[in-house]
Structures are given as structure tokens and as C-alpha cells.
Amino acid sequence: MWQGGSTASVPAADSFDWFADMVSSALMPTAFSTGDATGFYAEGSMLDLETAQVSRFSYSPLRSRRTPALIRRGDPEQYQLGLVTKGSAWLAQHGRESELHVGDIVLWDTSRPSESGSGTDGQNVELFVLQIPKAHMLLPSQQADRLLAQRFPAGTGMGAILTQFLLALADNGPDCRPQDLGGLGNMAVELATSCLTQQLGATREVPAQVRAHALLRHINAFIEHNLADPDLTPQVIADRHHISLRSLYVLFQGQHESVAGSIRRRRLEHCRADLACPDLRQQPIQTIAARWGFTSATAFSRAFRAAYDTTPNDYRADVLRSRISTDHETCGSNRFHRRGDLSVVRA
Structure with a gap:
């Protein structure tokens, strides 16, 4: 299921340009620079989860810039969550700058200018990127923007759970069935939302409607995937999602139709x-x-x-x-x- 490649498959003279093109295509148009273009090493792979995408990159030290002109050239309109699993990096956006080391997570917005670098210690860096379309982000933008370019460790709490989930995708993604990927995408978005919420220290700030919206999306996906089952009933749906039948009916009260x-x-x-x-x-x-x-x-x-x-x-x-x-x-x-x-x- 993972798709990608490495500089081992291209001439050494083209390795840096290959990586720059791959990242600009997979994530967003970005300008890159490096001190050693001919000896540049990189590999990358992507896993499409329908409502989100996970990308994994490993590469030599470099710098990158996302300018207003590049944003106008192409903007996927995403929040992207980066997890450093090897080496070090830094990111500047929205008036903030953070140094990142193994186990750190950072959030950025593709619609805003940014600048970043990696390999501040001269070593290669490995990075997981969870790409969440803004239309699918469960956290209100006003709250997400408060976390841009802020480093937070992923060793405990929801950050640790999100990290384990991303690493598990790297190991087990190829064995997943295509029909399972959408559900994994929803899980990734919800884990990321919970992780960001924890960093805000604002569990109470996130309205119950956000959690209800996440559950409703799960249920709608479950219904769509099980329409052929003649035994699909509201009770079955409630049981599968560990809620009461009454709670299911309440969840659909704000919709234009019943379950x-x-x-x-x-x-x-x-x-x-x-x-x-x-x-x-x-x-x-x-x-x-x-x-x-x-x-x-x-x-x-x-x-x-x-x-x-x-x-x-x-x-x-x-x-x-x-x-x-x-x-x-x-x-x-x-x-x-x-x-x-x-x-x-x-x-």
C-alpha cells in the first residue's frame, strides 16, 4: 500500500532534484537548498488513508522555504503534523520557531509561509508527516493555529498513542485491505485531534459536538461499508460503536434524517x-x-x-x-x- 522510492534509483547528480520534486508533489510546493546536492540521500513513501495521508521521509541535511508565491502556486489546504523519528530539525511559522529532536511532534499550516531545516547535527533526519485536509480537521482553526510551530514531546499521553499508531502504519500498512484505509484515516485524524487538544490543555474547550462529529463520521462510514448486510439495523450500529440505542438516536437528531x-x-x-x-x-x-x-x-x-x-x-x-x-x-x-x-x- 505504501508507494514511493529513493535516490538509489536515480543518478547521483539528480538525487536532490528528485527529492525536491517528490516532496513538492506529495506535500506542497516548496523551495529546497542543501550543501551537497550530488551526494544527497533521500527516500520517501506515502500511504493514502482517504481522509488523510501519511508520508515517511528520510533524507540528508537541507533547508526549505514555503513562500507566498509557492503557496499561490499550489496549496493543498492542510494541517500537517510532523513526527521526528531520527535526527533533528527546526521549523519557523506564524512568528514561532522550534527545535525538534527524536520523539518531538510539530504542526504547520500549508496555507502560511514557513521555513525549516534538518540535520542541524549533520546527521540524516527521518520524519513522519500526517496530512489532514482542513475540511477534515476536527479541531477549530482558531485553536489549531495556537499550536503552529510549537514543539511538543510525544513520549506520553495522546502523543505517545499517535506515535505508536504512525509507527504501526509503517510496519503493517502494506497488509491492510483497501477497504480498511478509510477507517484508519478517520482514526488518524481523531488521534491527531486528541493529541493537539491535550497540548492546548483545553479538553473542556473542545465542544462535545467535536467528539460527536467524530463518532458520527465513524458511524456513517460503517453504514456505507455495510449497506449490503440485510441485518444492518440501528441496534447493530449502536452495539458496534459501544453506545446505547438512545444515544445513537440523539446523535442523529441534528441530522436531516434518522439513522x-x-x-x-x-x-x-x-x-x-x-x-x-x-x-x-x-x-x-x-x-x-x-x-x-x-x-x-x-x-x-x-x-x-x-x-x-x-x-x-x-x-x-x-x-x-x-x-x-x-x-x-x-x-x-x-x-x-x-x-x-x-x-x-x-x-
Whole structure:
């Protein structure tokens, strides 16, 4: 699952440029400088967790700058959390600067200028980077910004747990199934949020709605991954997430639909998409319904009509008929244009 490479696979003269390009592509556009470009060593790998990404880099001493011009060139709009596992480094951003050693964690914002360096002791550095899109960050930006470029040790508490999680990903990531990666991404974001919250000393500052939002995301991912299971019920969901059924219902009170309604809507949306797929037009409607957790043809037909004001059979026929009509119109339009082109040529 990890993807990457090393300078061992490129000519020595190109090794520094290779690393600069890789980091600029994997993390963000950045300007690099080093005292020994020809003897530069580096390797890097990335693991995509859907809601986050983990990157691991090992490299020779260097300096880097993220300028306003580079931000305009490309900004992934992320908070990035770095963990030093070998060597030393430093980071300056938002009016702060920190020296970093093995076991230290630091946070930076890709949308702000920054400057950093590594190998202050002349040794190579190894760094894990957890990339969290701002849209997925559970901590309010006002609180996250208070931690930019501040060093905090990861030897105890949530920092230690986050460190162990990242190291476990390095060892076991290749053995994870693709369908597990999204859940690991959610776990990474929540662990990072808890780690940052601990550093703020503001557990009470983080609203209960942040924790509720994290749980709700877990539950929504669980529902999406288990729609095909006809036994998926609110009680099963509550049991799997170690909460009461009442707590589950309360969690969904702020949503536009109930937990049962969410299950039904998602199943119907998948069924509707399959019914509109020309490649599946030979599959019986009940086969499609059963694939998405509907065990009763009558119940499926009733739910489909209530949601879309048409029967599954009529919907499929109308969509496929519309596709055929559109294809004919396109062909006719193409013939018209070709004739027009020919008439112009002949004239």
C-alpha cells in the first residue's frame, strides 16, 4: 500500500532534484537548498488513508522555504503534523520557531509561509508527516493555529498513542485491505485531534459536538461499508460503536434524517444507480435490490416509489430509453456536421 522510492534509483547528480520534486508533489510546493546536492540521500513513501495521508521521509541535511508565491502556486489546504523519528530539525511559522529532536511532534499550516531545516547535527533526519485536509480537521482553526510551530514531546499521553499508531502504519500498512484505509484515516485524524487538544490543555474547550462529529463520521462510514448486510439495523450500529440505542438516536437528531432513514436512502441511491447502468440492464431488479440489503421485493418497490415517485421497472425503462434517444440524437447531430463540412469543402 505504501508507494514511493529513493535516490538509489536515480543518478547521483539528480538525487536532490528528485527529492525536491517528490516532496513538492506529495506535500506542497516548496523551495529546497542543501550543501551537497550530488551526494544527497533521500527516500520517501506515502500511504493514502482517504481522509488523510501519511508520508515517511528520510533524507540528508537541507533547508526549505514555503513562500507566498509557492503557496499561490499550489496549496493543498492542510494541517500537517510532523513526527521526528531520527535526527533533528527546526521549523519557523506564524512568528514561532522550534527545535525538534527524536520523539518531538510539530504542526504547520500549508496555507502560511514557513521555513525549516534538518540535520542541524549533520546527521540524516527521518520524519513522519500526517496530512489532514482542513475540511477534515476536527479541531477549530482558531485553536489549531495556537499550536503552529510549537514543539511538543510525544513520549506520553495522546502523543505517545499517535506515535505508536504512525509507527504501526509503517510496519503493517502494506497488509491492510483497501477497504480498511478509510477507517484508519478517520482514526488518524481523531488521534491527531486528541493529541493537539491535550497540548492546548483545553479538553473542556473542545465542544462535545467535536467528539460527536467524530463518532458520527465513524458511524456513517460503517453504514456505507455495510449497506449490503440485510441485518444492518440501528441496534447493530449502536452495539458496534459501544453506545446505547438512545444515544445513537440523539446523535442523529441534528441530522436531516434518522439513522434508519440514512440506511434506507443510501441503499436506494445505490439501487437507482445500478438500475440506470446499461451494463447491468440484464440483471433482475430483485438481484440489484438484494445486493444492497433489500430482502423483500415488495418492500423495495414500495420504498423506491415513495422516494422517487416511480417504480423500479419504470425508472430503469425510462433511463435506458432516454440514453438510446440521446445516442441517436448525437449520431444525427454528428452526421449533420459531417455533411456540413463536406458541403463546405465541395463549395
